[in-house]
Amino acid sequence: MNIVFDLDGTLVDSAPDIMVAANRMLDGEGLEPLDLATITSFIGNGLPKLVERVLRARGIAQSQFPRLYDEVRDFYNAAPADESRPFPGVPDLLAELSAKGHRIGVCTNKPEEPARLMLKLLHLENFIDVVVGGDALPEKKPHPAPLHLTFERLGEGEKLYVGDSEIDAEVALAAGVRFALHTQGYRKKAVEGLPHEFRFDRFEELGPIIDAIAEETAAA
Ligand SMILES: O=C(O)COP(=O)(O)O
Numbered sequence: 001m002n003i004v005f006d007l008d009g010t011l012v013d014s015a016p017d018i019m020v021a022a023n024r025m026l027d028g029e030g031l032e033p034l035d036l037a038t039i040t041s042f043i044g045n046g047l048p049k050l051v052e053r054v055l056r057a058r059g060i061a062q063s064q065f066p067r068l069y070d071e072v073r074d075f076y077n078a079a080p081a082d083e084s085r086p087f088p089g090v091p092d093l094l095a096e097l098s099a100k101g102h103r104i105g106v107c108t109n110k111p112e113e114p115a116r117l118m119l120k121l122l123h124l125e126n127f128i129d130v131v132v133g134g135d136a137l138p139e140k141k142p143h144p145a146p147l148h149l150t151f152e153r154l155g156e157g158e159k160l161y162v163g164d165s166e167i168d169a170e171v172a173l174a175a176g177v178r179f180a181l182h183t184q185g186y187r188k189k190a191v192e193g194l195p196h197e198f199r200f201d202r203f204e205e206l207g208p209i210i211d212a213i214a215e216e217t218a219a220a
């Protein structure tokens, strides 16, 4: 089977390092930092959008965006995994899936450079066959193109997409792919507000869901 995961809020609790990068920029501008909940609520549409939201929250003119975006990006690229950690159960699940012969992809709106570096620093990269970042194509999720590209690179096989947010539920629907919702990530709405076929609170629950889909596919 081909299983594609979203990154921020799904495989990795990545908000702390994003907060540090954004707050280093704000500090350089002589402005107050933003708290983790606020930064977390800005995650989902990629780093440029996050920086745009940070500028708005602190009353900085959008004309400053090019310079301040570059700052946040450079701070973040230098340290994407100092404080961020995989959600509990993620390393074991990825090891198990890859030992069972499943192919694994990551489709994230995060730029590809810090996405790959983070996966490497957190010792997850060896389980992952394909990474498609938010800057790989002109379109970002919820446009279905990046998700289609990720599955295309994984090759033929039954598809499952795993994500944590409104954007992920929407992209799965747009791409016509079965969707499993990680309920402990960065979504804003209640679980019922996000269309999903499967859901799980802990990664220990996802293995059996994938086993059942694989069995069902083999029997069909
Ligand atoms: O970078 C973001 O804003 C979101 O990243 P994600 O697609 O991995 O959740």
Ligand SMILES: [Mg+2]
Pocket: 006, 007, 008, 009, 010, 044, 163, 164, 165, 185, 186
């Ligand atoms: Mg996410």
